[in-house]
Amino acid sequence: MTLPIVAIVLIIVSSISLVLSFLIKRWRTFLLITSFFALLNSFIAAPQSWISLLKDRGLQSDDEMGDLIGLIPLSPTSPPVPVNQRALPTDTPEAIIQKMGCFVCHMIPHIPQARSSNLGPLLVLKTTAFLRIASPEYQARLKAGKASATTSRDYVIESILYPNAFIVPGYERKDSPEESPMYQHYAERFTSGGLQTLVAFLLTLDVEAAAKERLIFTHSSPTR
Numbered sequence: 001m002t003l004p005i006v007a008i009v010l011i012i013v014s015s016i017s018l019v020l021s022f023l024i025k026r027w028r029t030f031l032l033i034t035s036f037f038a039l040l041n042s043f044i045a046a047p048q049s050w051i052s053l054l055k056d057r058g059l060q061s062d063d064e065m066g067d068l069i070g071l072i073p074l075s076p077t078s079p080p081v082p083v084n085q086r087a088l089p090t091d092t093p094e095a096i097i098q099k100m101g102c103f104v105c106h107m108i109p110h111i112p113q114a115r116s117s118n119l120g121p122l123l124v125l126k127t128t129a130f131l132r133i134a135s136p137e138y139q140a141r142l143k144a145g146k147a148s149a150t151t152s153r154d155y156v157i158e159s160i161l162y163p164n165a166f167i168v169p170g171y172e173r174k175d176s177p178e179e180s181p182m183y184q185h186y187a188e189r190f191t192s193g194g195l196q197t198l199v200a201f202l203l204t205l206d207v208e209a210a211a212k213e214r215l216i217f218t219h220s221s222p223t224r
Contacts, residue, residue: 011038013034013035013038014034014035014036014038015035017031017032017034017035017038018031018032018035021035070088070089070191070192070193071083071086071088071191072191073086073187073188073189073190073191074161074187074188074190074191074192074195075185075187075188076188077188081188081189084099085099085189086099086189086190086191086194087099087100087189087190087191087194087195087197087198088191088193088194089191089192089193089194089197090193091194091197092197093197093198093200093201093202094111096194096197096198097111097114097198098113099189100183100186100189100190100198101183102114102123103117104117104119105117105119105120105181105182106119106120106121106122106123107122107123107210107215108122108123108205109123109124109205109209109210109212109213109215110205110209110213115213115215119181120171120181120182121168121171122210122215122216123202123205124205124206124207124209124210124216125152125155125156125202125203125205126152126202126203126204126205126206127205127206127207128207129152129153129155129156129203130151130152130155132155132166132168133149133150133151133152133155137166137169138166141165141166146164146165146166147165147166148165149165152203153199153203156199156202156203157195157199159182160186160190160195160198160199161186161187161190161195163180163182163183163184164178164179164180164184167180
């Protein structure tokens with residue numbers, strides 16, 4: 001939906017007043033006030049059009065205005081990724097794992113659908129994140145400036161957003177060892193709140209949880 005003529009005219013008036021306020025110091029206060037009220041009235045003149053416009057740009061939830069900033073992905077794209085394909089602050093860890101397709105490559109304790117794949121490491125990061133940071137392979141990447149994590153939390157975030165920073169030995173692409181087989185564009189699909197939700201969940205998973213669910217015995221390689 002596009003904005004009606006009256007709203008467009010008011011936006012133009014607002015923009016002109018704003019520009020003139022920087023050029024004519026004597027009238028600056030008046031012009032700034034004019035700019036503000038013109039923009040405000042453009043919204044009053046066509047509130048549904050404004051809401052629809054924000055929704056079309058991927059900033060609006062399907063049900064209500066909500067917290068628009070909370071819906072913006074870490075790395076916005078054009079056209080924007082649909083809201084229902086993003087990891088949102090209101091999503092559960094299970095919902096995020098489903099949306100992001102993590103179960104396709106990883107076995108994950110407590111996630112029923114993540115039981116059979118060994119394309120990626122078993123996710124028991126409460127146990128393994130700090131071990132990965134301490135490993136000679138990771139320290140070499142750190143020294144080379146290709147990785148940067150010093151805490152378990154930072155490591156998990158880095159693994160999601162920058163999968164090429166460190167690839168767990170044994171999971172490299174044979175045709176391109178420096179490129180992780182993991183999806184490369186999660187920054188375009190994660191909101192900040194969604195990322196924090198998933199990271200907090202992953203850091204609760206340990207080898208004991210995997211052993212109880214008999215995942216540890218079907219996965220022979222080290223974990224990310």
